[in-house]
Amino acid sequence: MLKKHKTWFEPLFDFDESEPPPQKLKSDVNKQGTSSPAKFSKSNTIKPMIFNIIDQNHIRNFDPVNINDLAIHNKKVQEVEDWILGNIKKNTSEMLLLTGPVGCGKSVTVLTIAKKHNVKITEWITPIDIEFPNDNGEFEFKVKQSTQFLDFILNAANFTSLLDNNDRKLVLVEDFPNTFMRTPSELVYVLQQYKQRAKSPIVFICSESSTDKKTTSGNLFSDQLKNQLNIHHISFNGVSTTGLRSALKRMAEIISKKYKSMYNAPTSDLIECVVNSSAGDVRSAVTNLHFACLKGTDQSLETSIITEKDQKTKTKKKKPNSKFTSIGKDQSINILHGVGRVLNPRVVVDVNGRSQFTHSPREIVEQFISQPSSFVNFIEENYMPHFSNSAQIDRAASTLSDAVFMLAEWREKVCQEYGLYCAVAGLMLANKDPVSAWNPVRGPKNMKITYPVPSELQLLEENYLYKGKTLVSDYQTFCKIINSNYD
């Protein structure tokens, strides 16, 4: 163990000194228990006016303590918990893969469940693999990364730490060694070895983004591999607004109980703002709220809130949505939302009496500039039912024709943008009185042409090259007629 320890990566900046680096094979699930009371007592002893700057990892103060605190949907948590409980005692080398967007609480779910059931978690952290040469200018011989990884997870799975003698062990891999990204086949070998030799379950956590499907989970864990090694796959969704809201409310409670010296108590409006601006990412939501509530400035973030009034929600008497402009994530919208915004343009009249779109064409164009053709295809497939008037649909169709004509010029970068802008703005402007009916968005049609196969049409010459077009336009009909009457 010692020898191995030497090669581990020493973190250059560790925020939380109370938390031992996980590679020491020591449980870190107790950090909550140890750190929170300490902080609590500290903040009690010092004068309330002084901000506790020494307490470095503020965010950790709000980590969930038990399962009910999690912002994730109960059923998902239950699913993970069932899996862990079901496999922890059996001494088998079962595998679990957790996937989901960033900040949806994958890791924290595993950690919280482990803590509840007193399971010891050992996490792999990829060591740095470039070292400075020693005094003689030589580089030390290094073990192959995949070998190192396999050794680590096997040791973690099979040997119980002398310090706590807890045989309920779980191996966690969130930080994949980069050699596997290059050659996924190495991972297959490692996993097969693990399957045969290890005696503890292992959990893999992969985050995936909505825009880029070809990420770790897709790349490393192919369906074939999942079947072969019987890897259980649980995929998480982004945290729902209700979950996010309750998590932030809990945070507000903790603030009002323990950290009044550091934070202003967040109002519910503020929480609502944070929920709106964090797009299902609970981690960034907590950070944002932390930032928004910090004491020390007189000026509140209130001024940087933009209010967008929703015409539609008027009937439901919802509060206007507001969003931070300075912090929080950019809301990324998927293609279906984008199509919806183009096909149901909503016009509002602003204070100066000018009418304006709620979603400006520029905004939509910016979202989809990386995939102009497919976006225009989507619009084209779906625009018709939204129009009520044939003069307007004529304008729409002709702008689409303009747009696709520009998009065809793929060698000119700028044409792509103009084409998309033309389609989006043209359609939104043409649709003066949109039909407000529910129309499901359909994907673009596959326009692959299927020509008849010469062998299907009888009477044709055997060794003659027929063109698909002439087969369709000339031969097909008449061959049928001629053939039917000969029989």
Next chain:
Amino acid sequence: MSLWVDKHRPKDLMKLDYHKEQAVRLKNLVQQSDFPHLLIYGPSGAGKKTRVMCLLRELYGSGVERLRQETMNFTTPSNKKIEIMTVSSNYHIEVNPTDVGIHDRVVIMDLVKNVAQTHQIDSNGQREFKVVILNEVDDLTKDAQHALRRTMEKYVATCRLILIANSISRVIPAIRSRCLTISVPAPTESEIASVLQLVCKKECLSLSNDLALRIAKSADRNLRRALLMCEACKVQQYPFTPDQKVPEPDWQTFIRETASMILSEQSPKKLCEVRQKLYELIIHGIPTETIFSGLLKELVRNCDMTLKCQVASYAARYEHRMRLGNKPIFHLEAFVAKFMAIYKKFMEESLGDMF
């Protein structure tokens, strides 16, 4: 048992039924030991391929008629395996590069290279070059056309290309200038009628001049279609009567139905239905320019002169765009929507005049 159109195809340049003067010129062309790359263009069913085969026979003798079919395999730069059907004799090879869609460049480069690198085994008394026939050159991607231009120069010593196209407007100028461009215009209706008479005589049937002309008229100056129609007429009813029904291709009926749908009602809902019809036509492989011209012909029937002008100019505009772009449905749809809009306005105005 083969179709008349295949059975009675002329095999000798001197036996061609029309464009006889051109045939003499072609014969003279190959009488010299060498001939340049050829680009032969003309509408469908005008006899381009027939002339090419006659030319090859003149060049190599009857050996070119021993044809065999072969599937060739190619690998694209992205490691995709594609296969394409070829028909070849010892002297030539024929291929439709557009069958493989956007990978046509690979086919052209590899195929011509393969052919050009193998010399004729017995060059005594034979030509020193092989011939590659490429069909539908105007439908090739720009990429492939540029590849072709390079290939044409590089292997000019060992192979000749015969390019066949419907129109040279979409063939890049670089290729046009490297080839001897020969136009094969569509036969006139009377020429078609006389060919029909001739074929019927060979089949020992009697065909009245009236019916021959009617078939020629409905075949749209396409000799292949005319012959097929004639044969279909024969199997439907013989002896021929001058007023018997001439069957038409089923897509023509389909386009007519679509046009009458457009005329019946001009609304977004109808446009949706029309779009489904257009989709169907396109995925079955009806050439989009045929759809355009068919629709136009049907749509302007009820229009007055000014409206006709308007519709025709819009049709021309969208058809031109369609040829430049790669998504025909967008432009077809835009044309139909445009027609609906102006036709509706026209109808409303003319109704207003009545009261």
